[in-house]
Amino acid sequence: xxxxxxxxxxxxxxxxxxxxxxxxxxxxxxxxxxxxxxxxxxxxxxxxxxxxxxxxxxxxxxxxxxxxxxxxxxxxxxxxxxxxxxxxxxxxxxxxxxxxxxxxxxxxxxxxxxxxxxxxxxxxxxxxxxxxxxxxxxxxxxxxxxxxxxxxxxxxxxxxxxxxxxxxxxxxxxxxxxxxxxxxxxxxxxxxxxxxxxxxxxxxxxxxxxxxxxxxxxxxxxxxxxxxxxxxxxxxxxxxxxxxxxxxxxxxxxxxxxxxxxxxxxxxxxxxxxxxxxxxxxxxxxxxxxxxxxxxxxxxxxxxxxxxxxxxxxxxxxxxxxxxxxxxxxxxxxxxxxxxxxxxxxxxxxxxxxxxxxxxxxxxxxxxxxxxxxxxxxxxxxxxxxxxxxxxxxxxxxxxxxxxxxxxxxxxxxxxxxxxxxxxxxxxxxxxxxxxxxxxxxxxxxxxxxxxxxxxxxxxxxxxxxxxxxxxxxxxxxxxxxxxxxxxxxxx
Numbered sequence: 001x002x003x004x005x006x007x008x009x010x011x012x013x014x015x016x017x018x019x020x021x022x023x024x025x026x027x028x029x030x031x032x033x034x035x036x037x038x039x040x041x042x043x044x045x046x047x048x049x050x051x052x053x054x055x056x057x058x059x060x061x062x063x064x065x066x067x068x069x070x071x072x073x074x075x076x077x078x079x080x081x082x083x084x085x086x087x088x089x090x091x092x093x094x095x096x097x098x099x100x101x102x103x104x105x106x107x108x109x110x111x112x113x114x115x116x117x118x119x120x121x122x123x124x125x126x127x128x129x130x131x132x133x134x135x136x137x138x139x140x141x142x143x144x145x146x147x148x149x150x151x152x153x154x155x156x157x158x159x160x161x162x163x164x165x166x167x168x169x170x171x172x173x174x175x176x177x178x179x180x181x182x183x184x185x186x187x188x189x190x191x192x193x194x195x196x197x198x199x200x201x202x203x204x205x206x207x208x209x210x211x212x213x214x215x216x217x218x219x220x221x222x223x224x225x226x227x228x229x230x231x232x233x234x235x236x237x238x239x240x241x242x243x244x245x246x247x248x249x250x251x252x253x254x255x256x257x258x259x260x261x262x263x264x265x266x267x268x269x270x271x272x273x274x275x276x277x278x279x280x281x282x283x284x285x286x287x288x289x290x291x292x293x294x295x296x297x298x299x300x301x302x303x304x305x306x307x308x309x310x311x312x313x314x315x316x317x318x319x320x321x322x323x324x325x326x327x328x329x330x331x332x333x334x335x336x337x338x339x340x341x342x343x344x345x346x347x348x349x350x351x352x353x354x355x356x357x358x359x360x361x362x363x364x365x366x367x368x369x370x371x372x373x374x375x376x377x378x379x380x381x382x383x384x385x386x387x388x389x390x391x392x393x394x395x396x397x398x399x400x401x402x403x404x405x406x407x408x409x410x411x412x413x414x415x416x417x418x419x420x421x422x423x424x425x426x427x428x429x430x431x432x433x434x435x436x437x438x439x440x441x442x443x444x445x446x447x448x449x450x451x452x453x454x455x456x457x458x459x460x461x462x463x464x465x466x467x468x469x470x471x472x473x474x475x476x477x478x479x480x481x482x483x484x485x486x487x488x489x490x491x492x
Contacts, residue, residue, distance in 0.1 A: 194229050
């Protein structure tokens with residue numbers, strides 16, 4: 001291909017000066033055929049040629065072979081063992097004696113694979129009209145452990161204001177809690193909500209053919225005076241704002257990968273990022289997301305006076321070891337409730353136990369299988385009656401009390417004294433008790449009364465705001481084979 005400057009000379013010499021093609025070729029030192037091609041202005045060196053022209057080497061036989069290879073890939077559905085253009089070229093050479101170039105096959109395969117782009121109708125929403133909702137997945141580090149989290153995403157369609165909250169799963173209670181937290185974050189509810197066909201909302205059907213709604217989801221819609229609409233299958237464009245939100249949050253908020261100690265810390269980070277997004281101006285819009293959100297907030301349906309509880313609720317009986325079962329795990333309650341029926345309420349992150357309308361215990365919810373979660377303070381009244389059990393009591397062993405505590409306790413010479421030390425930790429907190437122990441030991445006094453006296457003098461921080469230790473979970477062990485060996489023995 002000639003350069004533009006050469007093309008300019010050819011055109012001027014031919015059209016203005018009237019030179020022959022032969023003379024122009026001689027003067028410029030280029031072939032007569034080139035001059036012939038460009039002298040009349042029918043062709044230009046800067047015009048882009050189409051790649052869609054048929055290659056002469058792509059015979060019907062070659063074309064059929066290529067299409068056959070691609071069809072085999074579709075039928076097999078093995079993503080990592082599909083024909084590449086290179087492999088198709090090699091097979092053409094081996095099986096058909098193909099003599100054309102590899103690049104020709106590459107271009108033709110690309111043409112066959114390229115699908116026409118889908119066209120979409122641009123959508124516009126009124127303030128307060130709709131929220132789009134979806135789930136996404138992401139990787140974070142929680143207490144140093146690489147963890148896959150499920151991210152509930154919602155976005156107001158008019159202002160594009162986002163809401164994002166992470167959960168350990170996508171079950172009904174997470175779905176419900178995500179909505180409630182989102183409504184409270186926005187300060188109201190849109191007239192309708194747009195979803196794909198998630199089974200936490202829909203029992204059967206899809207799109208405009210949705211049949212019965214999930215009972216809990218239906219109650220949620222009724223309580224917040226809104227309605228649900230569902231996208232047709234494989235029509236993500238119908239909720240494109242929130243589809244884009246999931247991708248945006250993964251790329252921008254979750255890169256680098258967050259390292260947090262809890263879901264609470266992670267969700268605080270996510271909400272901070274949602275609030276910061278108010279300063280963003282979307283391309284083609286004159287105002288920030290926050291300015292549009294201020295307009296939209298006033299158009300939302302007001303929140304109901306009573307907050308809907310996103311919980312599972314069931315009645316269970318406490319066993320003789322003062323624990324209750326929920327799903328595959330057990331949770332401790334104060335020993336005075338052993339053998340009683342209680343109400344268990346489970347949200348995404350908490351299990352609480354109630355007796356006659358009073359909360360008697362609460363624990364972080366477990367998602368592992370066959371674990372027991374104890375709180376030591378639940379068992380202290382029983383240990384006062386059975387002090388000899390203190391050294392082997394599972395709630396005590398599992399509490400993870402520091403070695404300094406046990407070093408002092410072993411020198412007491414009294415099982416009951418150890419129990420009373422445990423009660424001091426409930427009253428004053430472990431740091432204060434350890435400091436008092438150290439002070440008592442420095443003067444050679446290894447007695448409960450010495451520790452108590454120093455604490456009462458007020459030299460150390462007093463009563464803690466939280467329990468003795470964090471709740472402790474341990475894996476259950478099947479000891480049924482040994483039950484017969486314990487017949488007649490004293491139960492701790």
